[in-house]
Amino acid sequence: MKIISIRIKNYRAFEDLEIKDIPAFCVIIGANGTGKSTLFDIFGFLRDALKNNIRQALQIRGGFNEVITRGKEKEDIEIELKFRMEILAVERLVTYILIVGQEKKQPFIKREILRYKRGEHGKPYHFLDFQNGKGYAIINEENFSQPDEHLNREEQQLESRDILAIKGLGQFQRFKAASAFRSLIENWHVSDFHISEARGSKDVLYSEHLSPTGDNIASVAQYIYQNHPDIFQTILDKMQQRVPGISKVEAKDTEDGRLILKFQDQAFKDPFIDRYVSDGTMKMFAYLILLFDPKPHPLLCIEEPENQLYPTLLTELAEEFASYSDRGGQVFVSTHSPDFLNAVPLDSIFWLIKAQGITKIYKATDDNILTNLVKEGDLPGYLWNQGWFKGVAP
DSSP: OEEEEEEEEEETTEEEEEEOSOOSEEEEEOOTTSSHHHHHHHHHHHHHHHHSOHHHHHHHTTOHHHHBOTTOTTSOEEEEEEEEEEETTEEEEEEEEEEEEEETTEEEEEEEEEEEOSSSSSOOEEEEEEETTEEEEESOTTOTTSOGGGSOEEEEEOSOTTSOHHHHHTTSTTSHHHHHHHHHHHHOEEOOOOHHHHSSOEEOOOOSSOOTTOTTHHHHHHHHHHHOHHHHHHHHHHHHHHSTTEEEEEEEEOTTSEEEEEEEETTSSSOEEGGGSOHHHHHHHHHHHHHTOSSOOSEEEEEOTTTTSOHHHHHHHHHHHHHHHHTTOEEEEEOOOHHHHTTSOGGGEEEEEEETTEEEEEEGGGOHHHHHHHHTTOOHHHHHHTTOSTTOOO
8 A cells, every 4th residue: 555645625734735646755854833743643633533533533633623724614624645555456546535524513524435446447436425424335346347337335324424434334344445445544653652651661461563652662572572583583683783782672571460671781791671771772672663563554654753863873764764665565754854864765855834824845856956966966964954945944
């Protein structure tokens, strides 16, 4: 799965923002307050709406009137994602459209559409189409050769107008497009890593994937060590390359039945518990756990990965993100670090500019001067520092 374009209308500072030709490794730069976090929040918003409903997803963010663009309170929030996804063993260009309105101070879903082309030609067909809690979904999508009138529509009435249709229908395999898209949203990872939550002893819980905050890192490390020793050795090898002195990392059971991470420094006999290792060591280990997940997420969103890391590590970290995207995932990263940006291909870089409260986005390769300078050997991070990314400085 690869998201290739995003269009957002009336979501905070995004009055009408469209990002086209999104690469598998996408890096966003921009001054504070331009909307980098807001862009990533789109993914979190959809995940929260799927897990709960639109009303709760908005309430977490202050309610409809706080989320909708200032001055657009009588209009709707619109989100459109275009992505390539394999459905019935064929990769297809799929479009998901969500329109959220408000009526009598209550948010509801005005329209929800999932569509894609049945063949190479013709218009996209709506395999799911709901308005105000009512709609239909196609249940024999595999019969591509049949005329439209022979496709079987199953009419549905949702329990409430604030529930996503893909939430209910996506549970059933007969709704193949809805099921595939629901699985996609459920499995993408929007990182909100907090070192303080990752440290210290934890209850022994079964965890296969790192949580957004990283509070289960010890459990995930133990799971990978016990079930995927080759992958854990790869993680350990990379830790040894990046953090001087680290020779071993273990998730150990404590006497009171809890779990704690221990880091072995080759210069000392006894290992250090995670409370006494550096923030940068903890963060690098967390990123490696995330990037070498045995069942990788289809999409990662990570804000400012450079925090707490030594500048020379950023080139290698950027390369690890790029490698993750080469292996089939998609990675969105925001950064304020020229050192990180120096390791990023120019066609992966976008920058945000905010003027009069509204944000616009630009792609680096659309700027001929930037393209030519990079061809001559200049690095993007240095060009950013020198002001060649027009308008990006506050």
